Amino acid sequence: MNTTAVAGAAVGAQAGETQIAMTAKMMKVNAQQEKDIADMVQAAADNGQRLANVAAGVGRALDISV
Template sequence: MDTTALASAAAGANTSQLQLAVAAKMMKTNADQEKNIAELVQAAADNGQRLANVAAGIGRALDISV
């Protein structure tokens, strides 16, 4: 192999390593987002369970005007 081909191969390897690092970071970010969404859905379900025992019509005639 000549020097140019060796340098080109090294540069390609560095680029591939950077691309893998970016892909890993994106996958971690997506996993974190999915975890946060799951926690949000669970919190909404928990709040819904607390409101399940409220009598029908509660909050319908609430006046929030200032």
């Protein structure tokens, strides 16, 4: 093998490692976002359960004037 081929292979391997590292980082971020969305949906469901027993019409005519 000549030196140019070895250098090209080394550069290619380094670029591949960088791509793999970036892909892993993006997958980790996506997993965290999915977890955050699931937590938000669960919190909304919990809040809805707390408001299920409130009488009809509560909060409709709220006067916020000062």
